Amino acid sequence: MPAATIPLSLYIHLPWCARKCPYCDFNSHEAFSPELQQPYVNALLADLYSQQDWLSGRSVGSIFIGGGTPSLFEGEWIARLLEGVHEQLIIADSAEITLESNPSNVERERFVAYREAGVNRLSIGVQTFQDALLHALGRIHSGDDARRALDMAAQAGFDRWNIDLMHGLPGQTVELAKADLEDALAFSAGHVSWYQLTVERNTRFWSAPPILPNDCTLESIQEVGEATLSEAGFAQYEVSAYSHREQESRHNLNYWQFGDYVGIGAGAHGKLTHSSGQITRTQRTRSPADYLNQLQANKIAPPQLTKISAAALSIEFAMNALRLKSGVPLSYFPDRTGLAVEHLLATASEAIERGWLLNPESGRFAASTLGYRFLDSVVATFV
Numbered sequence: 001m002p003a004a005t006i007p008l009s010l011y012i013h014l015p016w017c018a019r020k021c022p023y024c025d026f027n028s029h030e031a032f033s034p035e036l037q038q039p040y041v042n043a044l045l046a047d048l049y050s051q052q053d054w055l056s057g058r059s060v061g062s063i064f065i066g067g068g069t070p071s072l073f074e075g076e077w078i079a080r081l082l083e084g085v086h087e088q089l090i091i092a093d094s095a096e097i098t099l100e101s102n103p104s105n106v107e108r109e110r111f112v113a114y115r116e117a118g119v120n121r122l123s124i125g126v127q128t129f130q131d132a133l134l135h136a137l138g139r140i141h142s143g144d145d146a147r148r149a150l151d152m153a154a155q156a157g158f159d160r161w162n163i164d165l166m167h168g169l170p171g172q173t174v175e176l177a178k179a180d181l182e183d184a185l186a187f188s189a190g191h192v193s194w195y196q197l198t199v200e201r202n203t204r205f206w207s208a209p210p211i212l213p214n215d216c217t218l219e220s221i222q223e224v225g226e227a228t229l230s231e232a233g234f235a236q237y238e239v240s241a242y243s244h245r246e247q248e249s250r251h252n253l254n255y256w257q258f259g260d261y262v263g264i265g266a267g268a269h270g271k272l273t274h275s276s277g278q279i280t281r282t283q284r285t286r287s288p289a290d291y292l293n294q295l296q297a298n299k300i301a302p303p304q305l306t307k308i309s310a311a312a313l314s315i316e317f318a319m320n321a322l323r324l325k326s327g328v329p330l331s332y333f334p335d336r337t338g339l340a341v342e343h344l345l346a347t348a349s350e351a352i353e354r355g356w357l358l359n360p361e362s363g364r365f366a367a368s369t370l371g372y373r374f375l376d377s378v379v380a381t382f383v
Contacts, residue, residue, distance in 0.1 A: 003273040006336055008055075009062045009254045010085065012044060013265030014070040015288050018104070022138045022204035023197060027267035027286045028068045037077040040288070043295040045084040047264040047284065050302045052088065054272050055262065060089050062096040062251035065119075071101035075113020082118045096121055096160075096250040103141045103149035111149075111156035121249075122153055122161040123193075128169060128176075129183040136170045136210065143183075150187035161189045162249060167225060168196040168218050170210040177221040181228045190247035194225060195240035239323045239375065256320045257328050258336045263303075266291040270303070277338045279313065280305040313337045314347040318365075318382045322375060327358070327366020350381040 016032035017024075063085065065078070073081075078099065085091070098121040099114055101107050111122070128134055129143040141149075153161050163184045167177045184192050196218065199205045213221070226236070234242040238256060241249065254261065263270035263282060270282035282303040285291055294300050308316065317337060321328045333344045344365070351357045356371030356378045358364055371378045 003260075003275055003277070004056055004058050006273050007254050007257070007259035008058045008060050009064065009251055009259060009261040010048075010060050010089065011251075011261050011263045011265075011268060011270070012063065012065045012070075012081070012085075013067065013263070013268040014040070014065060014073060015068040015266045016072055017067065017069045018072065018102075019138065019140055020204075022208075023199065025200040025203050026068070029288055032072050034074070036288075036292075037073055039292055039295070041077050041081045041084070043292055043300070044081060044264050045088070046295050046300045047268075048085065048088055048262070050300050051262055051264075051270075051282075054274060054302070055089065056275060057090065058260075059092050060095060060262075061092050062254060063091070063098070064251040065097075065099045067100055069102050069107070069125075070099050071107035071110060071114075075110050075117055078114055078119065079117035098123055098162075098249070098251055100125065101149075103146040105145065108145070108149040108152045111152050111158070115157045120158070120160060122158055123164060123249075124149055124153065124161060125164045126150075126184070127164065127166045128172075128180050130172075130176055130180065133169045133172060133176070137166075138204075147183070147187060154189070159189060160191070160247065162191045162193055163188055165192060165194045166197045167194060167221050168213055170212060172213055172221070174217060174220045174224055178224050178228055181225055185228075185232045185234075190234075190244035191249065192229065192234060192242050193240055194229070194242060196222075235325075237325050253324075256324050258317050258320050258332060273336070279308045279337065281308060282306075310337075310339055310343065313339060314344050315382045317344065318348065319379055321365055322367050322371075322379060324366070325372065327364050330360060330363055330365045333365065347382055351378050354381075356381075 015027055015029050017028045017030060020028060020030055097119050099119045100123045102125050126146040127137055127139060129146055131143050134142065165180055165184055199209055229242045233244060236242050237248055260272050261270055266284060266288045267286035268284050273279050282305060284303050317333055330341055334341050345360055348357055351371065355368055358366045358368055367375060367378055
């Protein structure tokens with residue numbers, strides 16, 4: 001498939017948070033100040049301009065402004081950012097433009113300005129509605145803050161938003177996990193991301209691990225949670241994503257379906273298919289200060305390209321596509337990697353023999369019901 005026909009998204013990283021959470025291993029930093037907004041937006045637009053030669057007039061189907069906490073930025077700067085993006089790229093009329101936000105008072109009051117700037121979907125980091133559990137997670141909002149923020153999203157004119165919830169939290173019971181989901185369903189626009197807390201390296205929780213629920217409790221939380229979401233009409237379409245029909249995250253679907261994406265911002269990654277057919281990765285420096293210094297010194301150059309080998313393409317394709325409950329059409333592999341489908345099937349042979357993947361004759365590359373239950377083991381066969 002020619003590069004121009006592969007779906008393309010834009011990821012924009014705003015790396016600051018009011019306070020770094022003890023479980024977070026994302027590229028996020030404290031010490032935000034309003035004075036950073038203008039130079040950082042200018043740097044983002046310069047970063048995008050530096051990658052123009054690779055985009056070949058391609059149309060962008062989704063934009064995701066992530067972080068960090070992008071909602072620390074005032075509406076006028078999100079508007080200026082999106083105006084600059086529109087000046088440089090072809091943005092589809094139907095493009096989904098998502099902004100991650102937290103439920104604090106200051107950020108909640110900015111929802112109207114974000115809507116007016118062109119944002120049409122929010123992803124709101126609730127994590128839990130229980131105040132004691134929020135405190136254990138190091139969050140700076142309350143359960144009532146979260147409820148008011150979700151009300152405000154509707155009042156601001158949004159009809160698409162995601163509620164980000166975690167489970168398996170320190171001190172969480174099955175009853176508390178179900179109560180969180182019931183709260184989320186009461187305020188939902190049709191999409192909930194619900195995933196288990198994991199303790200990652202380079203986090204405060206790694207150095208000082210909290211006491212988490214035992215495996216029996218975690219299994220019960222998963223079973224009760226899936227039943228609660230299903231009864232409310234939410235279908236699981238990805239490992240940790242549940243939605244009503246047509247409420248899926250279009251931006252994330254492009255990742256999982258192995259589309260292309262441009263990344264701008266400190267620490268941002270990109271994946272691009274070039275006119276030659278070569279697929280490459282890009283990454284910017286993780287340090288916001290270094291990122292800004294590059295602009296101020298007029299040294300913004302295109303990010304370094306790293307070629308993805310044929311062997312790595314099969315692994316990366318599998319790791320993304322198999323996260324989707326229904327998988328992807330098998331034709332996506334040759335269309336989006338330029339490799340013969342036999343290359344993927346050879347790599348997948350062990351999983352197919354074990355009954356963990358659908359028979360290739362189905363025309364889909366997807367985990368079976370059994371395989372989806374043990375997805376980590378399935379993906380491990382590709383590595």
